[in-house]
Amino acid sequence: MTTTLEPTTNSGDAGAVESFTVTMQVRRYQPEFREDAYWESWTVEMYGTDRVLDALHKIKWELDGTLTFRRSCAHGICGSDAMRINGVNRLACKVLLKDLDLSKPVVVEPIKGLPVEKDMIVDMEPFFQSYREIMPFLIADESREPTRERLQSPEARERFDDTTKCILCAACTSSCPVFWTDGQYFGPAAIVNAHRFIFDDRDEGGDMRLEVLNDKEGVWRCRTTFNCTEACPRGIQVTKAIAEVKQAILARNI
């Protein structure tokens, strides 16, 4: 006997999930066809369980295959699909359509401050370069290399727990008004990832990282606007982390 999974009720109306029409207004840039960026709108039928990413998928798969955006896991872990949704930086895979005001078009733009390459795709390299410069890896004295794992107390681990959550989606850095005008600024994400190692008691490269961030384009550029904290899809207290790095630099130099 073969077991088959048959739905008990086969009404075909997707259960009791509400459905609605959504107008998606997307900022498009197609350098192969046009030199300038322009707006394009589509109206699609979506369900109450759908996210902004699902609406973009529906457009790309059924209406216009040229629509271009990054996404990998589609579940808020990989950090590929950060975009500006109704003027705020969000992950398209974490914003439910039903939570937005659907009486107006849902406005989708690429994140700001990084060069746009095509539609939602921006050049992330300046962002990653800042990340590389803060040396996001454990630095420890090789002569005292332990023969077993480096033990750490739960309290010491708690010290930097918040900043371990970063997924490098660039939502914070590209929401920062200082970064928009000064592309050389390290940006919140690089400082958050420096914080993760500076306050790790197993790491011994804290001084080097503090020196890097004491730069003209380092933490002192931060104006505590809190855009980054508001934008972070992981709920990291970004501005607080930046302030802690500022304090650490002050404590080290004075």
Added chain:
Amino acid sequence: MTTQQQIHIAAPRSGDIDPKYIRSSASSSSNWEMFKWLFMRISGPILLVLIFTHLFSNMMVGDGVQGLNFGLVAGKWASPLWQIWDLVMLWLAMIHGTIGVGTIIDDYTSKDRTRVAFKVALYLASITIVVLGTLVIFTFEPCMTDAAGNLLDNSPSFCFNQ
């Protein structure tokens, strides 16, 4: 076997990063930015105390706003306390304001030439005001006379006792 073949991966710090992504400002090991930041945090609260005490002593104490004339200012500047008070207020406010406006210029100018022009104008204006203000506070003559050699009506009381 092609073991000699070099496999090139643009890994971090491998030196394969496109030069256009390298930070243009060479990392300077000075603490200039830190002291600038610290100065703003410290001068802010001090200025709050200085300015509101200044306003209170000029406009609330005694006859209030009605008593505010040449004589009141001249009388205050005869005292070393108010001389130093106003001097500190002048310097802190001007440096605090210059750093703040400089930041705004950095934010809103995209061309280097515009930025330099605004910055030069800002620094010239600030230096002029600080120098002139300092000069006035220390060389101020409280007992001014008119063309006929009589003391001005509003002169502070100590002028008349001489």
